[in-house]
C-alpha cells in the first residue's frame with residue numbers, strides 16, 4: 001500500500017527520529033524517538049498541507065511483562081492528532097524506558113496538553129519536561145504510586161478516611 | 166377502654182412514641198448526595214410518574230442541616246469519602262442514611278484503587294437499595310422499609 005502523505009512527509013523531514021511507521025486500514029502511526037516529539041508535533045501542526053491542529057488525546061501504555069514489549073522501553077506515550085481542516089488523523093507513539101520515563105511537554109503547542117499530561121503523570125508516572133505545573137489532577141496529593149502502572153497492586157487502596165477495604 | 170367509648174370517635178388515644186414515629190416517617194427531607202449514574206434513577210423516582218411525595222419524601226433539601234435522610238446516590242471514591250463523612254456529620258439528629266445503588270452498597274462494579282467498597286465503611290447505613298441502578302419501584306420499596314424502621318425505632322425527643 002502506498003504510504004500516506006503524512007507518513008511520507010514525516011520520513012522525509014525527520015529521517016533520524018522515526019523508528020517505525022505503519023498504516024492499518026487508513027490509520028497512520030509513527031513511532032518516534034522522544035527527543036524530537038515537540039519538533040515533530042510542531043511540524044505536523046504547522047505544515048499547511050498537514051495542519052494537524054487538534055490534539056485529541058494523550059495517554060500512555062505500560063508494556064510490563066508483555067511479549068511484544070518494545071525493546072526501547074517499558075512505556076509508550078501515545079498522541080492522537082486530528083486535522084479539522086483535512087479531516088485526517090495520525091497517531092504518534094514514543095517509547096520511554098522504565099529508568100527514565102521522561103518526555104518533553106507539548107504545552108507550548110496545545111494548551112490542552114496541560115491537563116492531559118497531568119493525567120498521564122497521575123496515572124502512569126510519566127514526567128513531562130517543561131510542563132508549567134506537573135501535579136496530580138484526579139487523585140489526591142497523599143496518593144503514593146501511579147495506579148495504571150501494571151505493577152500497581154490490583155486491590156491496592158489508599159483511603160483518605162475509613163478502613164482499608 | 167372506658168374512656169374511649171365515652172368520648173366516641175372524636176378522640177384517638179395513642180403513645181407519643183407512635184405519633185412521633187408516624188410524623189417522622191411521613192416527613193422525610195432527603196439530602197441527595199448524587200455522584201454518578203444512579204442520580205438519573207433518583208430523578209426518575211422523584212419525578213411525578215413515581216411520585217416520591219406520596220411517602221412524604223418529595224422535598225429534597227440541599228443543606229445537610231435541613232435534611233434528615235442522607236441519600237447516597239452513586240459511586241463514592243476515596244477522594245470523595247471525606248466530603249460524604251462531613252455532610253453526614255453536619256446533619257442534625259435524628260438522621261438516617263440510605264445507600265442507593267450497587268456502588269454505595271458494596272462498590273458495585275468497581276473494585277479498584279479509586280472506589281470505596283460500600284459506604285458503610287464510612288457512615289452507618291440504615292437501608293440498602295441494590296441495583297445498578299435500582300428501578301424506581303425498588304427505591305420506593307427502600308423508602309417504605311426506611312419508614313417501617315423509623316416507626317419501630319425508639320423516638321428520641
Ligand code: SF4
Nearest residue numbers: 202203266267268297
Ligand atoms: S450502581 Fe450502577 S448505576 Fe448506580 S452509580 Fe453505580 S454504576 Fe452507576
